[in-house]
Amino acid sequence: MAARRPYHHGNLREALVEAAIGLIGETGPQGFSLAEAARRAGVSPAAPYRHFKGRDDLLEEIAKRGFDEFAEAMEAAWDEGRPNPLAAFARLGQTYLDFARQRPAYYVAMFESELSLADNPDLWQASERGFATLIRAAEALSAPLPKDRRPPPRMFANHIWALSHGVVELFARGKRGTRSPISAEDMLNSGVLIYLRGLGLIGD
Known part of the structure; x- marks a missing residue:
């Protein structure tokens, strides 16, 4: 041999x-x-x-790298809310879609591998970085609302995160037009606008 x-x-x-x-x-x-x-x-x-140590250990390393790269992309897109929070918020949505398309293996390891974030402090901390940017964006957008009508920033961010993830799963992963003639970008943007309008943050 x-x-x-x-x-x-x-x-x-x-x-x-x-x-x-x-x-x-x-x-x-x-x-x-x-x-x-x-x-x-x-x-x-x-x-x-x-x-x-094993397969999951390697998968966790890939997920952590993905979360780190994702967080950097989200922070760059938000750019401290410049030139205004609404425009910066729109960039966050596009960044989410772009990351899912351009880094599919990372995205899958991060969100679809059934890894337990709670059992891995480093992975949890990495995952929170990108989400923290979305929370800051939610705080900035909802600041004009009266306090009694202002949603908790984390809940606001969770709603937008869930909407973004749903659009990726249903409309951004396959070939264009297979599920809807509307692009994933338009699907996400329209959903976010409806949500913001419901909060009274934008008009008709």
Whole structure:
């Protein structure tokens, strides 16, 4: 039997992460194993255990990287509410759609892999960064409302997050026009406008 070729990548951890990202993008979060990631990286099935405790540990690393990148994108899009909170808020929605389309493997690992954020403080903290930007945006948008009509910022942010996630799942993941002739962008923007109008933040 021929000897296994020596590993030449130089960074086994990164090679395994990249291999897993490719597998998740092709087959989903449940469609890869540590052994398959090792095979794709060109190493023995035992090699990944030098860096990861198991499959979920590798999946958590990918999700954390995704949350970190997502948070940076959301912070850049919000840009402290410039030039005004409504315009900046619209950029957040587009950023959410763009991230889901452009980084599908990260998005799946973050939101569809059934990882327990509560059991991983680092992952929870990473996930909260992007959400914190949405909370700040909700606070800025609802500031003109009287206090007795102002929704809690986290609830406001949760509503928008749920709307964004729903649009991604139903209208932004497949080919255009397969579920609706309306684009995902128009679907999300119209939903947000209806929500903001219901709060009395914008007029007709």
